[in-house]
Amino acid sequence: MRGDERDRAALVTVVGIGADGWDGLSPIARRTIEDADVLRGSARQLGLVPDDVLAERVPWPSPMGTALATLPTAHPGRRVVVLASGDPMLSGVGASLIRLHGPHAVEVVPHPSSISLACARLGWAVEETAVVTVVGRALDLVTPHVTPGRRLLVLGSDGGTPAEVAALCTRLGYGDSRISALTQLGGPAEHVLTGSAADWPHGVVDPLVVTAVEAVADPGTVALPTVPGLPDDAFEDDGQLTKREVRAVTLAFLTPLPGQLLWDVGAGAGSIGIEWMRSHPSCRAVAVEGRPDRAGRIVRNATRLGVPGLHVVEGRAPEALAGLPAPDAVFVGGGATTPSLLETCWAALPVGGRLVANAVTVESEAVLAGWFARVGGELVRIGVQRAQPVGSFTGWKPGMPVTIFSVVR
Ligand SMILES: C[S@@+](CC[C@H](N)C(=O)[O-])C[C@H]1O[C@@H](n2cnc3c(N)ncnc32)[C@H](O)[C@@H]1O
Numbered sequence: 001m002r003g004d005e006r007d008r009a010a011l012v013t014v015v016g017i018g019a020d021g022w023d024g025l026s027p028i029a030r031r032t033i034e035d036a037d038v039l040r041g042s043a044r045q046l047g048l049v050p051d052d053v054l055a056e057r058v059p060w061p062s063p064m065g066t067a068l069a070t071l072p073t074a075h076p077g078r079r080v081v082v083l084a085s086g087d088p089m090l091s092g093v094g095a096s097l098i099r100l101h102g103p104h105a106v107e108v109v110p111h112p113s114s115i116s117l118a119c120a121r122l123g124w125a126v127e128e129t130a131v132v133t134v135v136g137r138a139l140d141l142v143t144p145h146v147t148p149g150r151r152l153l154v155l156g157s158d159g160g161t162p163a164e165v166a167a168l169c170t171r172l173g174y175g176d177s178r179i180s181a182l183t184q185l186g187g188p189a190e191h192v193l194t195g196s197a198a199d200w201p202h203g204v205v206d207p208l209v210v211t212a213v214e215a216v217a218d219p220g221t222v223a224l225p226t227v228p229g230l231p232d233d234a235f236e237d238d239g240q241l242t243k244r245e246v247r248a249v250t251l252a253f254l255t256p257l258p259g260q261l262l263w264d265v266g267a268g269a270g271s272i273g274i275e276w277m278r279s280h281p282s283c284r285a286v287a288v289e290g291r292p293d294r295a296g297r298i299v300r301n302a303t304r305l306g307v308p309g310l311h312v313v314e315g316r317a318p319e320a321l322a323g324l325p326a327p328d329a330v331f332v333g334g335g336a337t338t339p340s341l342l343e344t345c346w347a348a349l350p351v352g353g354r355l356v357a358n359a360v361t362v363e364s365e366a367v368l369a370g371w372f373a374r375v376g377g378e379l380v381r382i383g384v385q386r387a388q389p390v391g392s393f394t395g396w397k398p399g400m401p402v403t404i405f406s407v408v409r
Contacts, residue, residue, distance in 0.1 A: 011072040011101065014082045014094040016111030017041075019187025019208060021048035029109045033083075038075045040067075041083030048083075055081070068096055072105060087113035091133045091155060115153055117185040118210040121192065124151050131155070132281075139164050143306025144278050146172050146215050147223050154211040159204045162193070162211045166200035169213060173221030180212040181205045224305070228252075228275040235301050240268035240294065242333055242358065245384045246402045250331065251275055253356045253378070253406035258282045260328035265317045265345060266290075266335045270298030270310065276329075277307035284309065286324055290316040318344035326350065332357040336364040342371060349409045359403045368405035377407025 015032050018024045025033075033039065036055040039046060046057045061067055071080065088094025090113040097106045119126045130145045130152045139161075145152050146169055154165050162181035169177045175198030183206035184190045193202045197213075217223060224230055229248035235241055242250060250272060254262065256279040264273035267287035277283045287302075287310055289295045295314040302310035313320050318341045330345040336357050346355055355377075359365045372379040381403045385396040 011105045012080045012082055012097065013107045013109065014084050014088040014092075014097060015109045016084050016086055016088045016092075016094075017045060017048055018086055018111050018117075019184050019190070021187070022050055024111070024186060026109075026111075029111070032109055033081055035079060036081035037078035038080045039083060040071070040080065042085075045083040045085065068093070069100055071097065072101055084111075085114075086111055087116070090115060091135060112186070114155065114182075114185050114210045118153055118182045118212060121182060121185070122151075122180065122212055124212075129153055134161070138303070138308040139168055140303050140306050140308045141281070142168055142213075143172060143304075144224075144226055144281075145306075146174050146177075146213065147225070148215060148217045150213070150215045152213040152215065154213065156209070156211060159207040159209060161209060162205055163200055163203060165211045165213060166195070166197040169197035169215065173218045174215050175218050176216040178214040178216065181209050182212060183209045185210060226278045226280075228279070230271075230275065230305075234305065235269045235271050235274075236297055236304075237269040237271075238294070238297070240334075242268070242271055243384070243399065246358070246382055246404075247271055247275065249380075249382060250356055250358060250404060251279075253404060254329045254331055254354055256280065256283050257328070259284075261285065261325060263288065263321065263324065263327040263330045263345065263348070264333070265321070265330060265341070266333045267298055267312075268294060268333060270301050270312070272331050272333060273298075273310055274302050274305050274307055277302075277310055278305065284311075286311045286313055286327075288313045288315065288317050288320050290314070290320075317341055321345070321348065324348075327353065329354040329356070334358070334364075336367045337361075342367070346375075346409065351409055353409045354406065355409065356404065356406045359405070360400050365403045368403055371407070372405055375407055377405060380404050380406075 013032055015029050034053055039055045039057045043059045084093045087110050088108050094108045115131055132142050133155045134141055135157050166179045177197040179195055179197050181193040195201050228251035229244040232244050256276045258280040259282045262276045262285040264285055264287045267289045270287045273285035273287040276285050287298050295312050298312050321344055335341055336359055357368055359368050381401050383401040385398045387394050388397045
């Protein structure tokens with residue numbers, strides 16, 4: 001819906017405003033604000049509107065969740081305009097209101113985002129730049145994006161973000177990375193601070209800041225891709241780790257797709273769920289693990305490898321699966337012989353969902369063969385042999401073969 005039809009239907013209008021305030025607004029954005037009966041925004045944003053605009057100014061309470069949820073009915077019969085910082089649809093209040101009330105209830109008047117402004121100042125193409133928002137989220141989300149040569153912009157909650165990003169890059173083995181803190185972009189007090197990650201000299205800066213990273217790996221740093229499988233030593237483990245080659249094939253069968261949810265059942269070190277989530281920032285996973293020490297290890301691995309959102313459920317399957325959100329794919333890394341485990345996973349999958357189960361024992365392989373006979377799919381066996389010294393020569397050392405059963409529901 002566009003134009004008049006949309007205008008009549010919209011309950012609230014969200015106008016983006018930058019650090020340049022009223023001067024930087026387009027004629028349509030100004031007119032929208034001037035025609036408002038009620039202006040909602042932060043005290044700072046409301047202060048950017050000239051005094052001769054007569055609308056009632058109502059600052060957001062803190063926290064603002066309830067006010068956003070009740071906004072369409074909070075000012076009956078009055079034209080409500082919400083002020084947003086920069087582009088209302090970039091981690092902004094426009095996106096939040098549309099999530100709550102639907103696209104037809106909200107009209108958006110955009111403004112250049114802090115990302116557009118930062119790219120303009122840095123001379124970076126927006127589409128070649130990774131953007132990570134850590135506003136109200138863990139800084140570790142930045143980790144998967146730190147790869148050699150990558151250009152990255154981080155939106156954080158406060159002026160400590162550049163120093164935190166610098167420390168993280170240094171910990172990850174990217175101490176030579178060039179960090180820029182771009183503050184008050186677009187406004188009269190705009191400023192850029194630069195330095196290397198390992199020697200970041202600036203401490204806490206203006207809270208209106210975008211942190212830019214040009215990642216440079218230290219000599220000897222092993223770059224970790226977001227394509228499975230990572231080297232085994234990227235994970236802390238106690239031997240219960242799906243090894244690299246088998247992990248890569250297993251994830252290929254699981255088919256990680258943006259936005260989808262995996263159950264990693266009997267998660268061990270958590271490697272399958274972690275690599276599923278690293279494949280795309282919107283991928284989600286639940287790791288189900290019965291042993292508390294392993295559950296703790298999964299959390300540590302997920303945090304270190306940049307997917308702190310991995311949901312770890314400590315408990316035994318199938319009982320622990322009750323009440324979990326429906327998965328798009330399920331991996332059973334062990335325990336195929338546990339009564340009703342595979343049945344429960346299969347029943348939880350929607351049409352198009354994938355079930356992948358691995359087995360190394362004759363007994364669990366027999367269970368998988370039974371499922372293959374019953375529901376079809378693919379049954380493959382992988383044997384990996386690794387070159388090792390044999391005296392002064394080199395020979396092949398075979399690992400245990402792994403049987404992979406994979407089926408699309
Ligand atoms: C919740 S996000 C909202 C982004 C906003 N919608 C936009 O288009 O830029 C807030 C982040 O953007 C940064 N930010 C917003 N405006 C900025 C500006 N003019 N200069 C520097 N950083 C800015 C904040 O510091 C914070 O990290």
